[in-house]
Amino acid sequence: MSTVLPPKNPENDPRIKAVFDDIRTTRKTDFINNIWRYLAFDADLLERTWAEVKAVMATPSALDPQTKEMLYLAVSIINNCAYCVHSHTAGAKAKGMTQAQHAELLKIVALASKTNQLAVALQVPTDPEFLLEE
Amino acid sequence: MSTVLPPKNPENDPRIKAVFDDIRTTRKTDFINNIWRYLAFDADLLERTWAEVKAVMATPSALDPQTKEMLYLAVSIINNCAYCVHSHTAGAKAKGMTQAQHAELLKIVALASKTNQLAVALQVPTDPEFLLEE
């Protein structure tokens, strides 16, 4: 079903093993989900992608982990990535998203898509009030 | 620049005036931004769109107003609606989004788009662990 074959024994490669170990340590779980197993077809791509995910998503920052996962999920829905919609719905729930919050996220995503298309269809000019003053 | 002309004296139409009044009351401001002025070319479309925006975005709910605006902004970026990116960046700031949080939202949007495309390119199969049990 995939366009590359994931390595059969990925952790024989010390670069891949180091990334997988860091995923396990950072996430406090033994579960390595498929995106990492498939990215492992190229060690450099795997290392760089994980480094960025770890820095942005798994490091304390100006937004709380649940909000970050919900933003990731909203983007994944609009980009229409089925794998990502599954993994980040699970991720947002794991960070505390309730069913009511999930439903509300869906309402916002749906409403935003609707008004986005209306603004594009009408070619509405930007209000001067929204522009920044230098 | 737009594909419809907004009505010149929109509030002469009582249906439009009622919506504009409700926008002013709900948002506690005299500012009616352009999307509403252009949607006013069709009173039904204006009424329905505002009713939904009010219900989803301006009613206390399971998510706080800043998070809701940030989700709306993330969707607007991916849908590539310039008007909406401007209005919802302003909206999120008005609800409290700091510059650091803005930068972080951008990092998440950019990272999610990147991994979304990688998962699509690789056609990664969904892990059974992400599927719900009935």
Next chain:
Amino acid sequence: MSTVLPPKNPENDPRIKAVFDDIRTTRKTDFINNIWRYLAFDADLLERTWAEVKAVMATPSALDPQTKEMLYLAVSIINNCAYCVHSHTAGAKAKGMTQAQHAELLKIVALASKTNQLAVALQVPTDPEFLLEE
């Protein structure tokens, strides 16, 4: 503003002149809109694109001209092509689209985008009833 410069005297090139003449004859107007002037930077691209537009849009067929322009407009909105939204809003009006029909097209485009995103977000499985029997 554009990424190629349109030829200054495009009709000096007989291949371009032949296309422009055919556009004028087919559409019964002297107006050659910009997309053709810019595509003229490559005569082959111009010829092939016009041949396809003529065959699909300017030849009597199973759908009436107004419906065809409205479908073209709907696609252009979702693909977010500002030039095309302008030209095909004008085109649909020229083929008879009323203001009420324009408003209705916008409602459908907005609603479809909304339910499209909901179905993606929920990963709704296709009903067996929708599948074709061989």
Next chain:
Amino acid sequence: MSTVLPPKNPENDPRIKAVFDDIRTTRKTDFINNIWRYLAFDADLLERTWAEVKAVMATPSALDPQTKEMLYLAVSIINNCAYCVHSHTAGAKAKGMTQAQHAELLKIVALASKTNQLAVALQVPTDPEFLLEE
């Protein structure tokens, strides 16, 4: 396969039963397709979505039902919603779309996507002739 579980006995909830009853009455069929069964995970989302679909798609208006379904289908194709492509291909056929019209819709969708991308790639400026005069 989905990201939420549909309620097992949805019609035990009177709000959901009322929507399902209205779908059956409006469409004159006992078939409730999956999008409604999954949206039923949140009664408010179900009610609001159905109310809008009924108002826009199942109420006599300025466009005929077949044209409306074909516009919905065109948007669903570009938004790349597999579920929606299936359900609205079936819907358009049920409203009278012939195989020849289906093929023509596909030609328009494909051609529009092509010229949309060309106009974006060339950054073609909008002709003054397309702009509305105030």
Next chain:
Amino acid sequence: MSTVLPPKNPENDPRIKAVFDDIRTTRKTDFINNIWRYLAFDADLLERTWAEVKAVMATPSALDPQTKEMLYLAVSIINNCAYCVHSHTAGAKAKGMTQAQHAELLKIVALASKTNQLAVALQVPTDPEFLLEE
């Protein structure tokens, strides 16, 4: 799974047979992949689509075949067409794309998507240096 049924004995129709024969001759293989079998539900659509694919992709030109297939693959990833991602990954490999080049294509697609979204989110103005002088 599809929205049209492919003809059962497509080559009984001489127009379809002519296209299939030309595909086999042009590609030097007996394999007719599914997109052609399904497009055969409308002979005109099949003929026109193949004629364009042959002219653009199977005719010696200013770009080498591998680069052309890689560009096709990059577009297919962003347009999120699963069928096309599979067929053009196979196509690019058949034209010589190595695993290292595949990984690099993925890095570029992912990086471009990331910076595309950042530029949209920031609404960065185009540098005058990028504009063409007339």
Next chain:
Amino acid sequence: MSTVLPPKNPENDPRIKAVFDDIRTTRKTDFINNIWRYLAFDADLLERTWAEVKAVMATPSALDPQTKEMLYLAVSIINNCAYCVHSHTAGAKAKGMTQAQHAELLKIVALASKTNQLAVALQVPTDPEFLLEE
């Protein structure tokens, strides 16, 4: 026009100055284009983005620089980023893309978008021949 204000004297910040210096050295030019001036509103975002662009685009690798820029441009067109279409058209030309190659890139992008939409509209099943054997 933008949603953040670029710093007025960006190189007063040593982190920003280091990135700008590296851009100038790497590209052998004094020109710092706007995307970097606007990303400089957040030093971390600037540093990370440049590091990735430098690693992927400005380091000798399995693909030649012109092919890499053309892939970047193709993605930017489909993602519909006007800024990026301008900057990467310029970039590809600077790396050697001729006008004939530019026209051909456009033909491929347009054709791929067309067949992508047809495959989505038809929901064509993936041929077993395209699947990898384990």
